[in-house]
Amino acid sequence: MKRTLSYVGERALLVLISIVVLFPIAWMFLTAFKQPRDAYSLSLNFEPTLQNFVTVFSAPWNLGSMVMNSVVVATVTVAIAVPCAALAAYSFSRFRVKGRKFLFFLILSTQFIPAVVIVLPFFLMFRQLDMLDTRLALIIVNLAIVTPFVIWMIKGFIDAIPTDSEEAAMIDGASRLRVIKDIVLPMAAPGIMTSSIFCFILTWNEFLFALILSRRDAVTLPVGLVSFRTERGDLWELMSAAGVMITVPIFIMALFIQKHFTRGMTAGAVK
Amino acid sequence: MAEVRLVDIEKKYGAFLAVPQQSLTIHDGEFLVLLGPSGCGKTTTMRMIAGLEDITSGDIMIKGERVNDKPPKDRDIAMVFQNYGLYPHMTVRQNIEYPLKLRGVDKATRKARVQETAAKVELDALLDRRPSELSGGQRQRVALARAIVRTPSIFLMDEPLSNLDAKLRVTMRAELKHLHHELGVTTVYVTHDQMEAMTLANRVAVMREGRIVQLDTPKKIYAEPADLFVAGFIGSPSMNLIDGVVKGGVFRADGVEIPVPLGDRDGVVLGIRPEEIDITQDAGAPISGKLYALELTGESTLVTLRNGPSSVCARGHADFEAEIDSPCYLAPKDEARIHLFDRASGERLG
Ligand SMILES: Nc1ncnc2c1ncn2[C@@H]1O[C@H](COP(=O)(O)OP(=O)(O)OP(=O)(O)O)[C@@H](O)[C@H]1O
Ligand SMILES: [Mg+2]
Numbered sequence: 049m050k051r052t053l054s055y056v057g058e059r060a061l062l063v064l065i066s067i068v069v070l071f072p073i074a075w076m077f078l079t080a081f082k083q084p085r086d087a088y089s090l091s092l093n094f095e096p097t098l099q100n101f102v103t104v105f106s107a108p109w110n111l112g113s114m115v116m117n118s119v120v121v122a123t124v125t126v127a128i129a130v131p132c133a134a135l136a137a138y139s140f141s142r143f144r145v146k147g148r149k150f151l152f153f154l155i156l157s158t159q160f161i162p163a164v165v166i167v168l169p170f171f172l173m174f175r176q177l178d179m180l181d182t183r184l185a186l187i188i189v190n191l192a193i194v195t196p197f198v199i200w201m202i203k204g205f206i207d208a209i210p211t212d213s214e215e216a217a218m219i220d221g222a223s224r225l226r227v228i229k230d231i232v233l234p235m236a237a238p239g240i241m242t243s244s245i246f247c248f249i250l251t252w253n254e255f256l257f258a259l260i261l262s263r264r265d266a267v268t269l270p271v272g273l274v275s276f277r278t279e280r281g282d283l284w285e286l287m288s289a290a291g292v293m294i295t296v297p298i299f300i301m302a303l304f305i306q307k308h309f310t311r312g313m314t315a316g317a318v319k
Numbered sequence: 320m321a322e323v324r325l326v327d328i329e330k331k332y333g334a335f336l337a338v339p340q341q342s343l344t345i346h347d348g349e350f351l352v353l354l355g356p357s358g359c360g361k362t363t364t365m366r367m368i369a370g371l372e373d374i375t376s377g378d379i380m381i382k383g384e385r386v387n388d389k390p391p392k393d394r395d396i397a398m399v400f401q402n403y404g405l406y407p408h409m410t411v412r413q414n415i416e417y418p419l420k421l422r423g424v425d426k427a428t429r430k431a432r433v434q435e436t437a438a439k440v441e442l443d444a445l446l447d448r449r450p451s452e453l454s455g456g457q458r459q460r461v462a463l464a465r466a467i468v469r470t471p472s473i474f475l476m477d478e479p480l481s482n483l484d485a486k487l488r489v490t491m492r493a494e495l496k497h498l499h500h501e502l503g504v505t506t507v508y509v510t511h512d513q514m515e516a517m518t519l520a521n522r523v524a525v526m527r528e529g530r531i532v533q534l535d536t537p538k539k540i541y542a543e544p545a546d547l548f549v550a551g552f553i554g555s556p557s558m559n560l561i562d563g564v565v566k567g568g569v570f571r572a573d574g575v576e577i578p579v580p581l582g583d584r585d586g587v588v589l590g591i592r593p594e595e596i597d598i599t600q601d602a603g604a605p606i607s608g609k610l611y612a613l614e615l616t617g618e619s620t621l622v623t624l625r626n627g628p629s630s631v632c633a634r635g636h637a638d639f640e641a642e643i644d645s646p647c648y649l650a651p652k653d654e655a656r657i658h659l660f661d662r663a664s665g666e667r668l669g
Contacts, residue, residue, distance in 0.1 A: 210404075212400060212402055212403070212404035213404050213405065213406050213407065215371050215391070215400070215404060216398070216400060216404035216405070216406070216462075216465075217406070217417070218371070218390065218391040218392055219369055219371070219391050219392070219396055219397065219398045220392075220397075220417055220418035220421055220465070221392045221418055221421035221422055222392060222421050223390075223392060224390075226421070230406075230417075231406060234408040235407065235408055
């Protein structure tokens, strides 16, 4: 009896949390398909339209270039951060160097600094370099933000891999780099995949730096959303349509992560 | 072909001394077995030879060259790991093939070598499985196959047959013996199995707490154990070790009176193997007591007799039968096969 009660309570709580979390997202999806006159209506009975998506991609909003900016910034950031982080994570995990723990702490500690504190220095620096409003500046900043996090994350995955297979490979005649390529990377692949997606999501959603460092050419999607707040009021249906454009890729990636998380690659290596 | 010399090597893990300073020469083409209780440093010694473990002090020489700073891949060693260390993301075929691939062996030769080796360890039907889809014994055979697929200068095998059933173990043992005869590769081999040690080894090194306590041919180790520890460790069932005293040229303990060539002294341990004892009907026999247990092993019966604290086991004929608790008499077959040790130091006496 007691068990069923706690079971019911648990479920009820889960449902409640899900509603709280999912409601705004569901509302955004609905609004994206509404006509301007329905945007403020609470009724679910409206005539759906795709016009909002057409509007946001045409002048003056030109969401297309923002999508492009976001895709380029996030992809390049992942493409640079993940390989570097994987090598760093491997070193932190396997090499017993003096001061290793402190160095690792130092890298992690960059994550404790609130972004607002460093955004101004970054702004001044990029202005000096004449790099304001460029994708490259955003990529550099995102790398700085994301790499420590990804190192930490991948290290967790590599720590979980037993060293036995690596040692066997070294005896079999593989160099350290070969071991990483042939043994460690395939075994850590699910973890690295997961980390890449996290890294992508972080960059994709990054708002503050993009807001400060871009003006016209390098504006990314999250910043672009702000432009739907006009003197004529907030254009909720357009903002929602753009919101859907931001959210859908993340949803798809989250699904991927789930699939990878459930699959271990280390089974069968040792006794 | 390679001679391996360990010169004053020592291994510490932090403050813990795993292998205290010692030297050992493994001759070119020799089959050396490391024998010793769990945790005595066998694996550590192997790993130092392989270059997987830094040595705290001393030198490791392979073919006369100091290899302390040489990475494992350049030492031309093949190793069977105690816990296999297979590549879980590769099939059995790819696992066995990997060392050849790294050495740039061409595809056709690789394929043939893998087939041949897999057949030797009876894995040919499982080549396309992954390690996670194999039993423990099958995984161990993959580890073995991966080591013997090529001909290195040195084989290091850490309990390579421990997980196999009795029949397969005998087959693989013969396979390894043949391989060693054929290739003559210097081999260091760890086992807990007396039979393996006896049948395979040119020399056996018995280890205790990181130290080599005796290094000799299997025959010599069996017949002339250097101390109490080796005496108790080698042989199955192990040697009878009876606590007693020597008085007037006779070793005395409860129910035991055996003449020995030793002056009067206390704290003596008399050792005698079960194989070296006869079961007699003679009430005046040197060892007497009550029958405590009878164990049929197949080809023989183990007869255990008790008298006070003394307990003596003898290997008798498979047909031997008697009532438990009935009086029982034993006699050493050959006075020369009796071993005497000092209880306190464990050293061999006389
Ligand atoms: N990485 C390590 N750190 C600290 N101590 C270690 C480490 N590896 C081994 N040891 C210790 O060193 C000693 C020797 O270990 P080793 O693995 O060589 O034993 P072994 O003879 O192979 O035993 P077994 O027969 O159980 O395999 C043990 O006491 C063990 O606890
Ligand atoms: Mg071991």
